[in-house]
Amino acid sequence: MFARTLLPLFAAVALALPIACGSNSSAEDIACTCGTPQADLEGCAHSLCLAGKTNPDNPDCVCGSLSIPR
C-alpha cells in the first residue's frame, strides 16, 4: 500500500531531475571557465561549450546561441 502510494512520486522525481539539471554537468566534467581571462583567450573546454551550447549555470558563458526563434 505504502509502496504503491509512493511509486508515482518516485517516478515523478526521477523524471524531473534530469530536466531540472540544465547543464548536464557531472563531477567528471571539465570545469566551465567562461568569463576567466584564460577562457577568453584559449576557449572553455566544458562539454556544453565544446558542443556549441550555453552553460546555463555560468552567467558569463557566451558559448552557443540564445534561443531567438528564426
Next chain:
Amino acid sequence: MWSIGPILASFALLGAQAAPSAGSEHIKLKDGTVVQGRATAYDAQKKVLSFRTADGKDMAYTLDQLDQRSVYHVTASIVPKDNARGQIQLANYARDIGLYAHAARSYQYAEKADPSLKPEIDQERVLGRRLAADYCIQQAQAAFAKNDVKEAERWLSLLVEKLPNEPQAEQAAAVLEQHYMAERNARDDELEREQAELLEKDLKLGKERYDRMIERTKQGLTARSSQSEALWEGAIADGEVVLKEIGKIEKKYADDPRVQEGGARYRQLTIAQMVDAHLHLASRYTVSSSYNKALKHTNAALALDPQNEQARAQRARIEQASSEGIGLNWF
C-alpha cells in the same frame, strides 16, 4: 573600436510570435545584473531583444543596455555560420572586446564559408594576434604584481608557445629566461637540504638529470620554434631517467622512511615537470594543427597525472577541433 551595429541591422525581425518556456538562459546587463529566462525575439531595426524572464515577465532590452559579452551572445545567435561576411564582423567584434577564442572560431567559419575572403580574414587575424599577445603580457604583468610567479609564467609560456612569431614573444622569452630557473630551483631547495647525503651518493645521476630536465624545458621556451620541440623531448627523456633512479633508491632503502618520503616528493616534482614539457609540446603542435602529435603528448601528460585540469581541457579541445575539422590556432 569596431561596432556591432551593421551586422545586427542586416538581420530581419526574428521570432516575433514565439512564446518559449522560461528559465534556461541568461543575459547580463551593463550594470552587472544577470537576468534569467529565455530570448523570445530580436528586432534588428530597433536593436531590441525581447526576453521572457524566469518569473514570466516580458522584457525588452536595447543592445546599449547589455554588457558587451551579452551583445556578442545575441549577435552570435543570429549570424549563421555560413554567412562569411557576418562571421567576419562577429569575429572582429569578439576580438575587440577580448573574446579571442570566439573570434578565432568565427574567422574559421568565415573562411570555410567563403575561401575567397581568406586574404581579408588574414589581415584581421594579424590584428588579432597582436591584441592577444598584448593581452598575455598584461595578464603576466598583473600576476607578477600579485607575486604570483607561477601564473605569470603560464601566461608568458602561452604567448611563446601559441604566438611565437609575435614581437611580444621575444619579450616573454626574456622574462621567462630570468624567472624560470629561480622558480624551479626554489621548488626543491628544502628537499635538497634534507636529502643532501642521498643526493651526493645514490641520487647523483638522478639529480643531474633532474636539473638538466628543467634547464632543457626552459631552453625550449626561450629557443626559436624549431629547436623547442627537441629540447622538450629531451627534457621528458631526462625525466624518465630520474623516475628510474628514484625507483632504484626506493628499493635499496625500502626500510628507511626518510628516503621513502624524499623519493615520493622528488617523484612528484619530476612528474609535474614532465607534465609541463608534454603540455608545452602539445600546445606547440596545436599551432601547426598536428592533432595526432598534440593528442599523443596530452595523453602522455594525463598518463602521468590523470586529474591534471589543463591536460584534460587541452585533450577535450583537440578532440573537438579535430571532429569539427577546424584548426586550433588562436588566429
